[in-house]
Amino acid sequence: MTPREKRRLWILGAASLLATAGFVWLAVIAFRRAPQWARAAAVSPLAVRCIVVMVGGFLVLGGLSVVLLRARRGSRPRARALHADQGGTAAVEMAFVFPLALMIFLTITQAAILFNANMVVHYAAFAAARMAAVVVPMDINDEYRNLVYGPEQGISQKREMIRRAAVLALVPVSARLESPPYGVGDDFLEGAEDMVEAQVRAVMSRSTEDFSFGWPRRVAEQYAYADGFFRGKGGTLPITQVELAPPDHWQDGNPDPDCPYRHHRRDEWTMWGWSYEPYCPYHHRPLPIWDFWYWECLDVKLTHQFLLQVPYASRFLGREVEIRGMSDRQYATEIEVVQTLSNEGGPELRPPGGPRSQPMWQ
Secondary structure (H helix, E strand, O other): OOHHHHHHHHHHHHHHHHHHHHHHHHHHHHHHHOOHHHHHHHOOHHHHHHHHHHHHHHHHHHHHHHHHHHHHHHOOOOOOOHHHOOHHHHHHHHHHHHHHHHHHHHHHHHHHHHHHHHHHHHHHHHHHHHHHHHHOOOOEOOEOOOEEOOHHHOOOHHHHHHHHHHHHHOHHHOOOOOOOOOOOOOHHHHHHHHHHHHHHHHHHOOOOOOOOOOHHHHHHHHHHHHOOEEEEOOEEEEOEEEEEOOOHHHOOOOOOOOOOOOEEEEEEEEOOEEEEEEEOOOOOOOOOOEEOOOOOEEEEEEEEEEEEOOOOOHHHHOEEEEEOOOOOOEEEEEEEEEEEEEHHHOHHHOOOOOOOOOOOOO
């Protein structure tokens, strides 16, 4: 190697190191300034697995390239005769290496898409928790301020609004459901179109445009997937499942001693009169209703079945599922996220020393 070539090599190496240092510095600054949900998504186990797959795939592709280049240089003949031409060898090498390289490239692509979907699912969980912090303190029908019907009480408009916020946030990474799920009814897609149209009109303040064609129809199909169902081990389950944890003082199964809505009831008669015990009025109603206190945290768990659609690579990063409304074999990855926000706006409202039990989901 000539001195000039060495100098060029040193300059190229220094430029590469400088570019790498700048990229790392920008990544660190962006990570520090990112919101809490984005930082949690970047360091989640699924994100780390995707990064490992992408970096490992690039290293393997680079290693294959180096091996092929060295093999070509080592086998290059000195003679330039026609019978010494190695074009056929190169074609055979390409035929052997190309399927493996293509598989690695498809796996890298699917891992990158899954990493992006993991970020969006974390944001959707944050959107659901933010909606919970907004609607739980509201008076909606018979669910009064800081009162929410639990799953065993049936339909809760507050919990439905929380779930709807997560479904809307997941539309950008959802697949397209072009036919209604079996057993749901033909009006399933029509309901999705009506929901998307209402959201678009609310955001864009347009009331005269025809939404029967174009991108609103495509968005409606993606919304229908996020709002659809799949067949799992527990039967037919929603693709996007949103759960709101009970209040902190309910999670030990006995809300009476810790109920912030302090009440008492008669226990037994003693020589000093009646003795009283703590009593949670909302727990002992004919229809129990969750009674959040203004400083209690709202824990929201989001579980989403993200559909993997890159050929061949999807089966390595996902599991086979049966999506209602899709006839072909599908592969999906379950992404589960837990987000926590304080009720009524922020932790500064919590009194000093206020109790906070462990979240329902770890």
